[in-house]
Amino acid sequence: MATSTAYPVGFQCAGAIVEQLRSSLGAPCQKQRTSPPSLGYMCTYVPEEIIHAAGFAALRILPGTAPAFIADAWLPGFCCAVARGCLARSLSGELDQLSGLVFASTCDTMQCLGDIWGMARPQDQIVDIDTPTHLDSHHVMSYLTGELSRFAHEVAAISGRAISFQTLWQSIRLYNRKRQLLRQLEDSREHLNSTDYLVVINAGFVLPVEAYVALLEQLTIQLSEESHSEVATGIPLMISGALLEDTTVHELLDELGGRVVGDDLCNGSRYYDTLVAESGDPFEALAVRYLHRAPCPCKHAPAHSRLERLRGMVRCTEASGIIFALHKFCEPHAFDYPYLAHTLEEEGIPSLLLEVESTSSRGQLRTRLQAFLEILSL
C-alpha cells in the first residue's frame, strides 16, 4: 500500500495536523491539484474502493459555500439543503474538475438528484449504482455483488484502466486502514474538541485517501503521545442525523460546555463502523460490508435496530443526552425521530431536535443548545 509522495507530510503536532485538514476543507474541490483525477459522489453507499481501484480519487461532494439559490432553477423549495448545496456547487463551476459523478439510489432525493444533475449539467459524466433496500437474505447479496461488479466495469471504462482483483484489494486495504484509523481516533475523541473531530472526519471525504491516511496516522500517534493535550470537558452528548458537514452545532457545543462523545452520522460512525473482510471475492466482501454496516434509515432494517444501536452508544459513551440534528425535508430521518426520541426519553435519555438548514440561525441554535445543556446539568 503506497503512500502518495505527492503530499509529503512533515512531523507536526496534533493541532497543526488538524489545521492542515481544516484548510483542505476550504479548498474548492482541489482546484489547485492536477492529479489524480476525481470522481465525485454524495452518498456513502457509493463504493469508494472501486472508484479508487479504477485510478480515481473518490471525492465526496459536501454542500459548500456556493449560494444555494443557484440551484433554485432546478429544485423546488421543499428539497433538502444537502442536494441543493451540492448541485449549487456544481452549477457555480466549483466541480468542473471532476471526471464524473456517482449516484446511489438511496433516498428519493438522491435518486432524483442524479437525473436532475444529468439535465442541469449535461457535460458531466454520471454513473449510477443501485444499492438494495433490503439488507438480508442470500439473493440480495448476489444482486448487490453483481451490481458492484457492473459498476466496476463502468468506472473502469471511464478511467480507461481495468480493475484487477489485485488493485481492488489494494484499494480495499487502503480504505480499511482509513476506517480503522478513524475508529482509533474515535477512541481518543477526548483529546480533540468536538469541532476539530468533525473537521478531521470531513477532511477525509475531500482529501485523496493516501494523503489523508498519512495525516491520520500521524494524528493518532500525536494524540496518544501528547500527554499534555487537554482532555475535553463538558456535558457528554451523542449526536444523530444524516450528513452533518456544517460545524456550527459542534462549535456552539464547544463554546457552551457540551462535548460530543459519540455520533450516529453518515459522516461519522456510520461511515467507519464496519470494515471490508480482506479475503474471498472482493465484490462479495464489499457487498457484505454494505449489508452489515450501521444502516442509513433509507434501508429496510428491523424497527428496533437503530434504537438499539443508539441506546448502546449512549451507554457505552455515558452520554447525558442525544441531539437529533436533522435536515429539513429529510424524510427517512424524520420518520424515525418520534419513535427514537420517545423511547429513549422513556428510558431516561433526554434528547433535543434541531432542524439544521443552510440558513439556520446561529443565535437560535445557541439558545436551544444552551437550554438543553442547562436542563442536563440540573
Place this chain on the structure above:
Amino acid sequence: MAHRRLQATRQLNRLMTKHYLAARHFHPMRPIAYVSSGAPVEILRTMGFLPVYPENYTALCGARKASLSLCQTAEAQGYSPDLCSYARTHLGAIADPSAAPMGGLPRPDLILCCNNICGTILKWFQTVSRLYDVPLFVLDTPYVKGKLKEETINYVNTQLEKLIQALEKNFPRRYREARLRKVVALSNEATALWRDIRYLCTARPSPLNAPDLFVNMAPMVVLRGTAAAVRYYRALKTEVEERVARGIGAVPVERYRLLWDNIAIWYELFRFHRYFERYDACFVVDTYTGAWSGLVECDDPIRGLACTYTPILLNIGFAQRAERMIDLIEAFQVDGFVMHANRSCKPYSLGQYAIQRLVSERTGVPGLIVEADMCDPRAYSESQLKTRIQAFMETLSMRDSPYVGPRHL
C-alpha cells in the same frame, strides 16, 4: 356551471363504501393487508387476503377535508410537518380514529410495501408496522434508468417468490398459480378498460376532466384484480363513449386542452379545476391516473408482475418520464400542461423543473408549475395560485403568435 356528473359515480360511491365496509365487517376470517398503491396486489388477492390501501384512504380523508386535523394530530406526536401528508394523515388517524372518516382503517394483519412509488412509503409503512406490531413485507424495485435490466427482473422475481413463501408460512393461506392467472387476467382487463376510457378523452371536446379521472381511478387502485373493477369500468366506458358519440364535453366550452402532472390536490379537487373552466380549459389527460396502465404478461405471471411493477411511472428515469409526457401531449393534442409541485411527493415533484424544460423544448407546449400539497391545505395559497393560473391562461390565449421558447419559472 356545475361539474357534469357521471352516472357511474353513484355506483362508484357504493362500490367504495362496500370495499371499506368489507374490510371491517364482512370477512372476519380473511386477514387484512395494508398495501401500497404500486404493489402487486394480485398475489394477495390470489391468496385470499383483503387488501386495504392507506393511500386511497388518506386521499379520501383529503377530499372530505379531514386531513388537516389528522396531520396536526400526527405533528403533535413529533412527526415533522414536512413529511408526506398521506403518511401524516394516516398516522393521525391511527392515533385518533374517532376523528377520522369511517373511524379510521381496520387493524392490519400484515403490510405489503413496494418502493416503486417512493422511499417514503417504506418509512411510512415501517412506522405503521411498528405501531400495530404486524409483519411488514418489502418489495424492493430498483430504479430503472433506460432499459429494464435482466438482473433487476431476477432480483424482483426472486423477492416475489420469497414473498409468497413467507405469506404461506405466516398465514393459513395457499398460493395457486392457476388462481393468480385468473386474478392477473381480471387485473389486465380493468387496466385495459381504464386505458380505453382515458384515451376516449382524445376526442374533442373531451368527455372527462381531471377531477373525473381522479375520482374514477379509485377502483383501478383499490379493486385491481377483481371482477367488480371490471364491471365498473365497463359501465363507465359505455357512459363515456356515449358522451363522445353525442359530443358532450366535460366542461361547457373547451378551448384549451391541458395536461395535469402529479397527484391531485384532494381538498380542492373540484374548486381548483373549476377555476380553469372559467378560461374554457379542460384537463383532458394526466400522468397520475395513467400510472396504473401496465399489462401483466401471463405466461409466467410472477415474472410478468416483476416486469410490469418495476418500471412504473415514478420508478423510471426523468428522460423516460418526459418521453411519456410528450407522447401524451401529442396523442391528446394538448395546448399546455400544469405541474403540481407537490410538497408531499418528492419522486414526483423534485424533477419537474427539468422535465418541464425538456417537454416544452421538444413540444413547444408551455407548462406551469404550481406549488401545493395533496393533503395538507396549509400549503395551498389560493390567491397566489389564481394569479399564476391567470397569467398562464393569458399566455395560452396569445398562442397564435409564434412560440418563443420554454418558460423557465
